[in-house]
Amino acid sequence: VSISKQLASIKGLGKGSDMEKAIATLALIFRNFSDPDGKLEKTTAKNLLQTQFRNFTKGQETKPKYKDLLSELDEHTENKLDFEDFMILILSITIMSDLLQNIWGIEITE
Amino acid sequence: VSISKQLASIKGLGKGSDMEKAIATLALIFRNFSDPDGKLEKTTAKNLLQTQFRNFTKGQETKPKYKDLLSELDEHTENKLDFEDFMILILSITIMSDLLQNIWGIEITE
Numbered sequence: 369v370s371i372s373k374q375l376a377s378i379k380g381l382g383k384g385s386d387m388e389k390a391i392a393t394l395a396l397i398f399r400n401f402s403d404p405d406g407k408l409e410k411t412t413a414k415n416l417l418q419t420q421f422r423n424f425t426k427g428q429e430t431k432p433k434y435k436d437l438l439s440e441l442d443e444h445t446e447n448k449l450d451f452e453d454f455m456i457l458i459l460s461i462t463i464m465s466d467l468l469q470n471i472w473g474i475e476i477t478e
Numbered sequence: 479v480s481i482s483k484q485l486a487s488i489k490g491l492g493k494g495s496d497m498e499k500a501i502a503t504l505a506l507i508f509r510n511f512s513d514p515d516g517k518l519e520k521t522t523a524k525n526l527l528q529t530q531f532r533n534f535t536k537g538q539e540t541k542p543k544y545k546d547l548l549s550e551l552d553e554h555t556e557n558k559l560d561f562e563d564f565m566i567l568i569l570s571i572t573i574m575s576d577l578l579q580n581i582w583g584i585e586i587t588e
Contacts, residue, residue, distance in 0.1 A: 371496045379580045380533060386481045387530040390503040391572050395581045397497050406582065420497040423490060451578075455569050462501050463562060470489045471505045472516065 371396055394458075398451050407448035410441060413457065421458060424465040433464050481506055504568075508561050517558035520551060523567065531568060534575040543574050 374396050375381065375389055384392065401416060402408045408416075417425050428434040437460055449457065462468055484506050485491065485499055494502065511526060512518045518526075527535050538544040547570055559567065572578055 374584060377584050378577070379584075380536075380577050381580070382533060384533055385530040386503055387507050387526070387568075388533050390500040390507075391534070391568060392577075392581055393496055393500040395572070395578060397500075399582060416497070420495040423492060423494060423498050424501070426490075452569065452573060455565075458497075458501060459562065459565050459569075462505070467488070467490050467502075468505060468561075470491070471502055472509060474484060474487050474489075 374400075394455065395451065398454050403448070405448075407450055408454055409448055413441070413449050413454065414438070417458075417461070421461065424458075424461055424467050427466055428461070428464065431464070434461070437461065437464075484510075504565065505561065508564050513558070515558075517560055518564055519558055523551070523559050523564065524548070527568075527571070531571065534568075534571055534577050537576055538571070538574065541574070544571070547571065547574075 371393050375384070375392055378392060381388060381392055397416070397420070398408060399406075401412050425434070437457070441457065481503050485494070485502055488502060491498060491502055507526070507530070508518060509516075511522050535544070547567070551567065
């Protein structure tokens, strides 16, 4: 089922702003890949980073900060990630990504 | 300029997955509303919560946790929010929202 169809079936989201749909999308992706206990396996999380977050992880594999983040994931997180853990993980990767610099740099021409 | 047009002009995002587009959307919204120094005024942040995040903040105004979050914003954050502060703020609100429960509850029918 596509994320846009799932978004349409969320009670209380209504039409929703871009900002609301973006957060709801991340919550749906977390939910679609999580176990019945509502948590995400670490291996599934790593797989998501490789398959769904490639444009942000690209070129970071060799950076010490990125390696640290992945080993922290292995060592310090409990067995599975909750939604907050997942969001902090992708936020951390986003902040160190080269792609974020491209986002800050685009021109707004109205 | 619409977010989708802005997404299309980000170098290195390519077609992008739903997950990547969601994060890029949040970064663009932050950027569109931030000052030339790349930071978001607190009043602008609160305004964004009221106008663009209403479906998540709805019904929370009277909850002590939500009030605490907003007074923390006033007291402890430095004058302006960076992208990380902004994301942590909306993540905190999302986690305490009633809407997130609706997201966890939708049925996936394939």
